Amino acid sequence: MSGKLRVPISVSRIGIAVIAATTAIAGLALCGIAFGRSPGELLAILAGGSIGSSFALQGTLLKSVPLLLTGLSVAVAFRAGVWNIGGEGQFLVGALGAFLGARYGVIASLMAAVVAGAIWASIATAMRLWRNAPEVLTTILLNFIAIHLLGYAVNGPLQEVGGKYPQSDAVPARASLPLLGNLELHAGVVIAVLVAVAAWYLLYQTAEGLRLRATGFNRSAAKWAGVNVDGQLIRAMAISGAMAGLAGGIELLGVTHRLFERFAAGYGYAGIAVALLAQLHPLGTIASALFFGALTTGAGELQRTAGISSMVATLAQAIVILAMIAFMRRSKTSS
Amino acid sequence: MTSQLLAAIPLAIVASTPLLLAVLGELVVERAGMINLGIEGMMLTAAMTAVVAAQWTHSITIGFLAGIAGAAAIGALFGLFAIRFAVDQIVTGTAVVLLAQGLTGVVYRQLQQSAIFLQPVPRFNTDVVVPLAWIVIPIALAFLLWRTRFGLRLRACGELPAAVTAVGASVAMHRWIALAIESVLTGIAGAYLALALSSGFAENMTSGRGFIALSIVIFGRWKFKGALLGTAVFGIAAAAQYALQASGRGIPFHLLLAMPYVVTLLILCGIAGRVRAPESLGR
Numbered sequence: 001m002s003g004k005l006r007v008p009i010s011v012s013r014i015g016i017a018v019i020a021a022t023t024a025i026a027g028l029a030l031c032g033i034a035f036g037r038s039p040g041e042l043l044a045i046l047a048g049g050s051i052g053s054s055f056a057l058q059g060t061l062l063k064s065v066p067l068l069l070t071g072l073s074v075a076v077a078f079r080a081g082v083w084n085i086g087g088e089g090q091f092l093v094g095a096l097g098a099f100l101g102a103r104y105g106v107i108a109s110l111m112a113a114v115v116a117g118a119i120w121a122s123i124a125t126a127m128r129l130w131r132n133a134p135e136v137l138t139t140i141l142l143n144f145i146a147i148h149l150l151g152y153a154v155n156g157p158l159q160e161v162g163g164k165y166p167q168s169d170a171v172p173a174r175a176s177l178p179l180l181g182n183l184e185l186h187a188g189v190v191i192a193v194l195v196a197v198a199a200w201y202l203l204y205q206t207a208e209g210l211r212l213r214a215t216g217f218n219r220s221a222a223k224w225a226g227v228n229v230d231g232q233l234i235r236a237m238a239i240s241g242a243m244a245g246l247a248g249g250i251e252l253l254g255v256t257h258r259l260f261e262r263f264a265a266g267y268g269y270a271g272i273a274v275a276l277l278a279q280l281h282p283l284g285t286i287a288s289a290l291f292f293g294a295l296t297t298g299a300g301e302l303q304r305t306a307g308i309s310s311m312v313a314t315l316a317q318a319i320v321i322l323a324m325i326a327f328m329r330r331s332k333t334s335s
Numbered sequence: 336m337t338s339q340l341l342a343a344i345p346l347a348i349v350a351s352t353p354l355l356l357a358v359l360g361e362l363v364v365e366r367a368g369m370i371n372l373g374i375e376g377m378m379l380t381a382a383m384t385a386v387v388a389a390q391w392t393h394s395i396t397i398g399f400l401a402g403i404a405g406a407a408a409i410g411a412l413f414g415l416f417a418i419r420f421a422v423d424q425i426v427t428g429t430a431v432v433l434l435a436q437g438l439t440g441v442v443y444r445q446l447q448q449s450a451i452f453l454q455p456v457p458r459f460n461t462d463v464v465v466p467l468a469w470i471v472i473p474i475a476l477a478f479l480l481w482r483t484r485f486g487l488r489l490r491a492c493g494e495l496p497a498a499v500t501a502v503g504a505s506v507a508m509h510r511w512i513a514l515a516i517e518s519v520l521t522g523i524a525g526a527y528l529a530l531a532l533s534s535g536f537a538e539n540m541t542s543g544r545g546f547i548a549l550s551i552v553i554f555g556r557w558k559f560k561g562a563l564l565g566t567a568v569f570g571i572a573a574a575a576q577y578a579l580q581a582s583g584r585g586i587p588f589h590l591l592l593a594m595p596y597v598v599t600l601l602i603l604c605g606i607a608g609r610v611r612a613p614e615s616l617g618r
Contacts, residue, residue, distance in 0.1 A: 035445055083425055133603040134553070136372070136425055140546045141596045141603075148593035156587055272429055307448070311440030311538075318434035322412075325422045325430070 017277050017284070020323035021291055024316040031315070035308055042302065049301020050294035056301075058184045062255060064293030066091070068192045069247035070271025071289050072199050073240045075280040079203060080236030081216030086124060086139025087244040088268025089146035090117040094245025095252045096153060099168060099259055102175035102252075109175050110191075110249045117245015118238040120146065125237040129230055135237070143268065151261050158259060167260040177254040186254035193286065195243060200282035202239075212236055244268060266314060270296075273317035276324045292317065339578040347574035350532060352468045353378070355566040356524035357548035358555070359472055360517035362562050365552055366480060367513035368493035368506075368615045372428025373413040374521055375545025376435025381406040381525025383439045386536040387446060390454040395530060398457070402526030407518035409435055414514045418507050424617050432545075440538055459531040464523065469563070472520070477559040489513060493613035521545075547599045554602045557613060565602065572598040 029039035050060050070087045077084035097116025101109040127133040158168045177186040203209040214222040215232040223229045278284030299313035384405030389398030416427040480486035489509045491499045496506045555561025576594050
């Protein structure tokens, strides 16, 4: 391993991602026709609402933070060949953990989020290793359980003292993430980028990362080469869950300050689109998260001004995933 | 408590009928060698198209047909990627679910602003779906898969696709037909869910039934008897949930809502270790 930092990015891989992202935007613009709006008008609202002003840009950056972390979570898991579709649930228990740890300050709170996410993901690993239950299904089922656990928490033990709405009280001020300068941005932006760099370092600059990727690339070959495959899966899943949990903790301490029923809002599932657009590369995930962050804020603006459901963002995520897997197959067969 | 549980069983059978239809459809598809997570999206889309069509035409029959068409459209998208492009089925399935959630969310919000939605959702009276799902369809499908040459070949697509190619038959065609069967069943499931069990469409109203169906297929060891048994076990657990709810024993409502998913996890862990999946599942 040389001391130089090498980032394996090729132009064609970026080209594929750009085409996929453009396809999704074009798809949305065409949807506009069905609603009796011109594609240009929709694009203008999307762009204006996401990058058109400093306020919009800050909103985009804020949305990109959880997307970056859930995207990294998916990238690490998929690189190791484990299907962690449980980002949504890990995000939620991470937020729950952060809420419970909030009275001990912001550092303890974020650590609680990390641990909670890792534990939630590890339930699925344990079921895989002991009972051979497929993690695709167990992680998804754990999402639903986490959603109802949160529903129970904010309607029961963690409900606000006033007891008026199904939400928790706000976390204490000293557990809130500090703001950056005089912006609306919280320190979670910095944390998320650092985690992305750390994930890149882990995957591409350490022996652990090589073993992890080898396990995902060809499990039996890795086993024959002497890799402890089970141990690799346990760690990959725990790291993946920890990242999604951290995303939930940061969202609580930086943005919402309260827990409520629809807290996750699809960030976990969106992570799959974020990771695939970045072709599972941690640094590419930064760009990919910014794209989807812009899309999410832009979609919010579409709902406010044009009355078109913000679910268009979910639609775009699906188009990106489908475009990416179609292109990646194309490039595989042509090489 | 026991009497409450007994009283809840007929309700549970009716309530788990869409689930059973999804289980039966997924069983056929998995026997043909595919894992279709997209079934959740197929059911959700079917629920919406069924409601819209039924409101528009005041016809339950057209509602069910539209449900099948909606499920088939999403199923065809899955088939395009899983069969034609032969890309990863789990990623494809996840994308298809997101697509269906996004699409139904957007379209439904748009339609709510139109005049169709002032129409009442027609009532569903004579219930032929329950006996069909619990008796007729399982027998017919079991006959098709285990007593016909077509069924033998379909199952071979899930075990050793090369053998199907070797006798000059098309793996792709058998898989498309399996998907078509699943589309019909999940279409009915979605329509039944929206028109018979609920009075209309709601965002994400399938609430994970598709994923539960996949788990029950594993629990039932990819057999129809197992599928019926698994759905029945699940239905009884659901009945227990209703009974507990009715008895007012102070178990918080939201924890009861989590019960189906906990039961499914236990079902997966209880049996999955000892079963053999179709050899070429997911490839």
